Amino acid sequence: MPDEPIRALLDFAQELAYQAGKVTLAYFGTGIVPELKADQTPVTIADRQAEERLRAMITARFPEHAILGEEFGEVNPGARWRWILDPIDGTKSFVQGVPLYGVLVGLERDGEPVVGVCYLPALDEMVAAARGEGCTLNGRRASVSNVERVEDAVLLCSDGESFAAYGRQTAYDRLRRRARIVRTWGDCYGHVLVATGRAEIMLDPIMNVWDCAALLPIVQEAGGTFTDWNGAPTIHGGNAIATNGLLFEAVMAAIKP
Numbered sequence: 001m002p003d004e005p006i007r008a009l010l011d012f013a014q015e016l017a018y019q020a021g022k023v024t025l026a027y028f029g030t031g032i033v034p035e036l037k038a039d040q041t042p043v044t045i046a047d048r049q050a051e052e053r054l055r056a057m058i059t060a061r062f063p064e065h066a067i068l069g070e071e072f073g074e075v076n077p078g079a080r081w082r083w084i085l086d087p088i089d090g091t092k093s094f095v096q097g098v099p100l101y102g103v104l105v106g107l108e109r110d111g112e113p114v115v116g117v118c119y120l121p122a123l124d125e126m127v128a129a130a131r132g133e134g135c136t137l138n139g140r141r142a143s144v145s146n147v148e149r150v151e152d153a154v155l156l157c158s159d160g161e162s163f164a165a166y167g168r169q170t171a172y173d174r175l176r177r178r179a180r181i182v183r184t185w186g187d188c189y190g191h192v193l194v195a196t197g198r199a200e201i202m203l204d205p206i207m208n209v210w211d212c213a214a215l216l217p218i219v220q221e222a223g224g225t226f227t228d229w230n231g232a233p234t235i236h237g238g239n240a241i242a243t244n245g246l247l248f249e250a251v252m253a254a255i256k257p
Contacts, residue, residue: 021121050087084213090187106213116214155179158186171255
């Protein structure tokens, strides 16, 4: 079977994220009580049902594709195409009734992330990108800001208390002291804000592959950089930094030991 055009795959990825988002909204703001996984991160019935919806839709259309999801592992490993899913990125926000959570749908071709979608159901914001197709926010072209100095930048993270645990406190302190604004608009939303020109730097001291797979093409196609803390453009680094590109070298210099 010939491969579908990248544009068609992007359209499908957006439909996936939208449908999974609808599943999450049925539980959003209802006082849902999470369980704790072995790694002490929360999970809810909404996470599981949303991923089940994603997997069912992908399997129905592309039964030969691989799928890797946060909640249910991997099927068809080794396939040329692999969907990487995070049904609710920002489960802590979701549980609290805070709308800054997203559904992440990434697609790899031969190990390269080529499609990324982040849908924020409670905000009804759809951020989507594919290799060579650019980045859009609700269908309109999106791009990073033109801020050239850290001193003029908005710096984001998910949790300012987390950097010490991963040996990144000094690096974070260097940047936060210089930035114009520092906020914890975190998880996938922080990276989306960088991609859409509403912030300039997003720092994550720990990330999983399903956290990153959709975000790398989104930030890159918007004109920014998405790398690990060593500056490598990868979804496998175990951590992540998004910048507007113009600040990449300054950020890398600031986080060096």
